Amino acid sequence: xxxxxxxxxxxxxxIRFTAERGTLIREARNYVANYGGxxxxxxxxxxxxxxxxxxxxxxSSDELGLGAIDYLKxxxxxxxxxxxxxxxxxxxxxVEEGEGxxxxxxxxxxxxxxxxxxRPTDFDFKEILKDGNIFxxxxxxxxxxxxxxxxxxxxxxxxxxxxxKVSFDFNYRTKLMKLEDAKQVYPExxxxxxxxxxxxxxxxxxxxxxxxxxxxxxxxxxxxRELGFEYIFTRKRTVISSREQKLQAFAYTKDKKxxxxxxxxxxxxxxxxxxxxxxxxxxxxxxxxxxxxxxLRYGIANCVMEQTILGDxxxxxxxxxxxxLETSGLEEMQR
Numbered sequence: 060x061x062x063x064x065x066x067x068x069x070x071x072x073x074i075r076f077t078a079e080r081g082t083l084i085r086e087a088r089n090y091v092a093n094y095g096g097x098x099x100x101x102x103x104x105x106x107x108x109x110x111x112x113x114x115x116x117x118x119s120s121d122e123l124g125l126g127a128i129d130y131l132k133x134x135x136x137x138x139x140x141x142x143x144x145x146x147x148x149x150x151x152x153x154v155e156e157g158e159g160x161x162x163x164x165x166x167x168x169x170x171x172x173x174x175x176x177x178r179p180t181d182f183d184f185k186e187i188l189k190d191g192n193i194f195x196x197x198x199x200x201x202x203x204x205x206x207x208x209x210x211x212x213x214x215x216x217x218x219x220x221x222x223x224k225v226s227f228d229f230n231y232r233t234k235l236m237k238l239e240d241a242k243q244v245y246p247e248x249x250x251x252x253x254x255x256x257x258x259x260x261x262x263x264x265x266x267x268x269x270x271x272x273x274x275x276x277x278x279x280x281x282x283x284r285e286l287g288f289e290y291i292f293t294r295k296r297t298v299i300s301s302r303e304q305k306l307q308a309f310a311y312t313k314d315k316k317x318x319x320x321x322x323x324x325x326x327x328x329x330x331x332x333x334x335x336x337x338x339x340x341x342x343x344x345x346x347x348x349x350x351x352x353x354x355l356r357y358g359i360a361n362c363v364m365e366q367t368i369l370g371d372x373x374x375x376x377x378x379x380x381x382x383x384l385e386t387s388g389l390e391e392m393q394r
Contacts, residue, residue: 060192061192062109062110062345064190064191065113065190066105066191066192066194066341066345067187067188067195068098068102068112068115068194069115069116069194069196070099071150071175071200071207072150073149073169073172074126074152075092075094075154076090077091077093077154078154078155080158083155087155094126094130095371095372097334098334100331100334101341103373103374104334104335104365105341106134107373107374107375108339108361108375109376112135113137113187114141115187118141118143119144119147119148120144123148123149125143134372134374140183140186142181146176147171147173150172150175151167152165152168169203174203175204176204176206177207178210179209182210185217187214188214188218188223191218192224193225193341194214194218194223195227195341196215196226196227196228198227198228198232202232208244212247212248215252224254225251226252227248229245229256229258229261242264245261245265246265252288259275262291266282269282279291280311283313284314290312290344292309292337292358293308293309294308295307303326304324304326306324307321310351310355312351317351319355319359324363327366328368328369329366330371331365332362333362335362335373336361338361339354339360342357342361342377343355343358360383
């Protein structure tokens, strides 16, 4: 894939309010605000890793929407095709961080958001995608509204027609789409996907693909072969507590499996970890699409590092990821 071309993402950009650590949402009085959104997180991270990134969405025309665009500009993201509309607000999420045995909680307020109202006719996808190499979208955008889903499908179709690789992160959210609806939607979407981030549950439950298969390796290899995916990337997360976890990643083609190193680490902020994983392995594929070992290494490094900082998106350079990989994340201080 040509590194000089642009990675394009489409989705919803949100403002996130995180309750002060140690407090429940219903008791919280102080919040930290930051912007984020699944596909935007991927594009921002890729920009920090040295690639050209473009983001497509609709935002409100008030101060929050304008602030969202300003933030994307500071991350070197091309915002030329973002639609700013005044009749609907920017979507929001409210986060209660987990501690010990108590899990994190996320509340969404996005049903009537500006991005949920986007339509295919809002965007000239032929122009947006003409200099692209990868188009990325996630299951979250399929879930926020039927209009957004139709927009994402049209973008995926046009990306395929123009010769771009289509990256799709299953990213199923039970609070945004009922399971019975997802089982109807996801099989239609994956027809256009080349590079996939998914779990065995995603493949078996959402797609209904080989639901009784117990050999995960065979499941993913068969999915690549029969569903037309070039690559499936997946992670295994072992939860020790809400703060301490282990993480390992794997990559599959129709006839190949690559196993990544397992890392044990402490979490500062988990939200956006999957997006960082996607950005990391896309970075590796953009450097050399035949080197799945490198793609996995960058994916897991970006994922682990993202969970050590506040906010939804990884903002690390390739040099920083290389340093993490060289030291296995055990370097105490850089002087």
